[in-house]
Amino acid sequence: MLSVMLKMTRQQYETDPQVILENMFVAVMDNIFLLVLVTLLSVVQNVFFALKVEKECTGQHSKSHSPAFERLSCANRNCMDTYSTFLAVLWCAGICLSQAPAAFAGIIYLVVRQKYFVGYLGQTCQSTPGFLFGKRILFFLSLMCAVGIINHLMLSFGGSDYKEYIQIITKAASTLLLLP
Amino acid sequence: MLSVMLKMTRQQYETDPQVILENMFVAVMDNIFLLVLVTLLSVVQNVFFALKVEKECTGQHSKSHSPAFERLSCANRNCMDTYSTFLAVLWCAGICLSQAPAAFAGIIYLVVRQKYFVGYLGQTCQSTPGFLFGKRILFFLSLMCAVGIINHLMLSFGGSDYKEYIQIITKAASTLLLLP
Amino acid sequence: MLSVMLKMTRQQYETDPQVILENMFVAVMDNIFLLVLVTLLSVVQNVFFALKVEKECTGQHSKSHSPAFERLSCANRNCMDTYSTFLAVLWCAGICLSQAPAAFAGIIYLVVRQKYFVGYLGQTCQSTPGFLFGKRILFFLSLMCAVGIINHLMLSFGGSDYKEYIQIITKAASTLLLLP
Numbered sequence A, B, C: 001m002l003s004v005m006l007k008m009t010r011q012q013y014e015t016d017p018q019v020i021l022e023n024m025f026v027a028v029m030d031n032i033f034l035l036v037l038v039t040l041l042s043v044v045q046n047v048f049f050a051l052k053v054e055k056e057c058t059g060q061h062s063k064s065h066s067p068a069f070e071r072l073s074c075a076n077r078n079c080m081d082t083y084s085t086f087l088a089v090l091w092c093a094g095i096c097l098s099q100a101p102a103a104f105a106g107i108i109y110l111v112v113r114q115k116y117f118v119g120y121l122g123q124t125c126q127s128t129p130g131f132l133f134g135k136r137i138l139f140f141l142s143l144m145c146a147v148g149i150i151n152h153l154m155l156s157f158g159g160s161d162y163k164e165y166i167q168i169i170t171k172a173a174s175t176l177l178l179l180p
Helices: A002-010 A017-059 A067-096 A099-118 A135-157 A163-178 B002-010 B017-059 B067-096 B099-118 B135-157 B163-178 C002-010 C017-059 C067-096 C099-118 C135-157 C163-178
Strands: none
Touching (some): A017 A067, A017 A099, A017 C067, A067 B017, A135 B017, B017 B067, B067 B135, B067 C017, B067 C067, B099 B163, C017 C067
């Protein structure tokens, strides 16, 4: 955002559409690059999970369906099942309201997922360590989404814009996710 | 769109890049907030499904793989498998062509999915109630996508813009999805 | 991009915000329509896979869990598990850096996936033909993402913009994906 501001003051009197379009793309990137970073990290984690499962699978040629493989495969599937939900909510929250708290919550989610995958030691599929992990983070991101939409509707119909206040509150609230 | 128009007339002679950028973000939100709403609803539904499966799983400690659990888990997996496809097609259709019919189709899809999940009473996995539900809605959204791209290409190379007519036709066509 | 340029020169001296907003939407579409096209193709492929599984499932009423069905279902599940990852990385790479190489890599990924699904003839789930296919393409897209973010940060803090050079290099590098 800072870089756009600087550009703005520099090009205060240039109203060439070309320049405006270029600034637009920089502004868009400014508003999503943290989300892209978190998405990239989550993709790296996904690949790590998949390689882990593959290694376990090819490690023992005799019988492929050992309990360890079953558990790894199950943990991987649970992670993948909620992955699209997580991505959708992360991006919506980041675009509608503010990207920094959304990206922060996303990183915490990745840490929780890592813990979940490593610590998946239950006897049966989806038993002890919980089937749906990171509920609190998903709830926080959904709430951000909803608040963003409500704020947009208020801005459209009422004309009052509380976005700045809401963003400050959201940033403060996102630190609460660090509580165990 | 209305709010942007109003702002436009108000700021007709302000060509400050800062103002233009701010208007840009409001205009972007205007064009996606219905999609965000549908995405949010689908996330709530996903969490509902996952909690349902989890409850069934932890409800009976003796033997975890009862037929009821198997069926719930299978229905949940089928829903999750098509979820990313649905999201991708919903957003592409909404961005390329028009958000209102896309969001409407999305809501109908959610209703169909709810019915599918509740009514999943077949004997074997993916048998009676259909493996791929909501084919018609996915087809409608894909068609919207394709029409949007063709219109964009015609606008780029031919210079003729039929977007307004297409949007009216799409809105009318989306009501046909209500037919059983 | 060409169409925007043309429009730009035509409307060089029109600084009406309405016109700028309209140009903005055309410019956005110009930057994503190839990605939308690849997404649409991937959705068509997904539906093809799902119909294939459904046909195999309903084809034999006597016993639903034949080895052929198991294998098809497993191949479908592996494809779906990596689908959200693929979509996320494709769109991030396309938006952050350049859409043409990203879309090209996406099409190659779809071809690889088709080959994977058709050739899935291993004895056990996730055995011979690899559990995670298209690793090279996912790596290439992730790299594009990372380079795009680094370039944006350098532009924000350093002021130097190497995007043009990077895009040329990326386009050249994307042809290397054609190597078997």
